[in-house]
Amino acid sequence: MAVEQLKSDVTGSVWKIVASIGDDIAPGDSIMIIESMKMEIPVICEEGGRLVALHVKEGDSVAEGQNIAEIEI
C-alpha cells in the first residue's frame, strides 16, 4: 500500500474539511474545500483511497503545493 501526499492546488484557507480520517474516498471525491479570492475550490482525490492523515484544519492558511493530507492507495 502506497501512501500518497495530497497537495493543495491553490493558496488560500481551508474552509471545510468534508472527510474524516479512516474514510474510504472514492476516486474523484473531495476531501476538503479551500477558499481563496472568494472562490471555493474542492481538493479532489483523483485515484481514491483511504484518508490516513490531515495536515491542516478548518481555518488554516494553505500555500499552493503544500502537503495537506495523506491517502493510502
Added chain:
Amino acid sequence: MMKPTKILVANRSAVASRVIRALNELGIPSVAVYSEADKDAPYLNQADDAIFIGESPAAKSYLNEDTLFEAMTRTGATALHPGYGFLSENPVFAQKVLDAGHVFVGPSPQWIEKMGHKTQARDFAKSVGWPIGLGSELLPDDDQLVIEMARSIGYPLIVKPAEGGGGIGMLVVQTEDKLLSAVERARSMAKRGFGSEALYLESLCLKPRHVEFQVIGDKYGDIRVLFERDCSIQRRHQKIIEEAIAPGIDRSLIQTQCEGIARGLRTLGYDSLGTVEMLFDTTGNFRFLEMNTRLQVEHGVTEEVLGIDLVQSQIRIALGERLKDVLPDDLSPQGHSIQARIYAEDSKRFYPSPGRLQAFEMPIGKNIRVETGYCVGMEVTQYYDPLLAKVIVHAPSRSEAMTQLITALRQTRIEGISTNIEALIRIIQSEHFMSGNVHTGLAMEVVQEANRMST
C-alpha cells in the same frame, strides 16, 4: 452650521481609485481607508486622508462597521461612498450611516432592501409589468414541496440565493435526481456568502445573453435609463468582458425596455444609481434577473459611449442636486466601448493566483482607460476578489474597439502571478465574439476548447 462635505470611500482597489478620482475632479475632500494588505495601494495618496482600518481579512477591515464609523468621526467625514461589494448593498448599514447624520452615497435603504431580496425584487418587477421568467417562491424546508415546485418550473433549472447577487452561490440542476443535493449545497453557500439560507428556483434560459440597463434617479422623483450593456462574457457567472452597446439587438427593443424600466422605477422613487439586469433569450425576449442598487464594475463602458461621468453624477445626486442639472437631456450612445477585467487567476482553470506583483505595466493610449488599485510590489492576497485592473476602450465601431482592446491587453505586462489575459484575448478573437454572437456560456466554451486543443 453644516460641516463642509467630506466623503469617506469605504472600499478598496479599482473602485476606491475610481471614486477618489471623481471626488478630486469635483473638488470634494476625500478619505481613503486601507487594510494591512492595501497599505501600499497607489490611490491612497490621491485622497486627502488615508486611514488604516485593520487586518487584511475583510471582516476585520472593509466590513468592520465600527472602525469605519470611527474613521468617519476622526476625519470629520460627512458622507460615505460604499463602492460595490462589501457593505454597498447592506440596507442596515446604509440606515446606520443615515442615522449617524451622514450622507450615504447610494439609494435609500428601503430600495437596497427591496431589491436585495431577490424574490421581492421579482414580485416588484412583475407588479410594474417588467418581463419575468418562470420562477418559484422561497423554498420551504419540505423536500417534497421543493420537488413539486421544481416540477412546475421544469428542468433544467437554477437554484439561487434569495439574498444573493453577483452570480454567487447559484447552481444549475439538470434533472430531478440532482435537485435535493443541489438545494442542500446551495443553502450552505448562501448562508456563507450572504448570511441567509433562503433560496428560490428559476427556469434556466439556454444560451441567454446578459443585457443590463443603467438607471439613475435623483431625490426628487426623476429617473433616467441610460441605455444598456451586454455582459454575456462570464466565467462562474461573473462577468469578465462587458460592452456598450449590446451588439445586434434591435434598438427599438432596447428602447421599449428602457421606457418600461423608467416607468417602473418612477413608481418607487428610486434615488441613486442602479442597474436592472435582464436575460435576453434566443427568441428575442427579455426577462428580469435582478436589480443591483449600487455602482457596477462595468459602469465605465456606459460612461464612454455617452460621454458622461456616472460616479460624479451619483455623488452630486447624493448631495442633493437634480438629475436635470447633472446630466444633459439628450444622450445617445456614440461608438462602442468594451471593458476587459484582468483577474489574478490562470487562463486555463481560472484558479486564484495570489502573490507579489513583480511587474505591473498597464497599457497606455488615447482611447484606453485603465482602472486599478494595484501597483508593482504590492501583494495580491487571497482575502479579496481577484480583480487586478479594468481595461476599457472606446472606438467608433465594435470591430475597432475589439482590435484596440486586444492591443491593449497584449501591451499589459503583469509578472509574479498568473492572469486571465491570455483567455481574454482568446475570447475576444473567437469567431462568435467577433460576430457579436455572444451568450453566457461562450467564454467557457472558448476556453475549454482551447484547453482541449493544447492537451
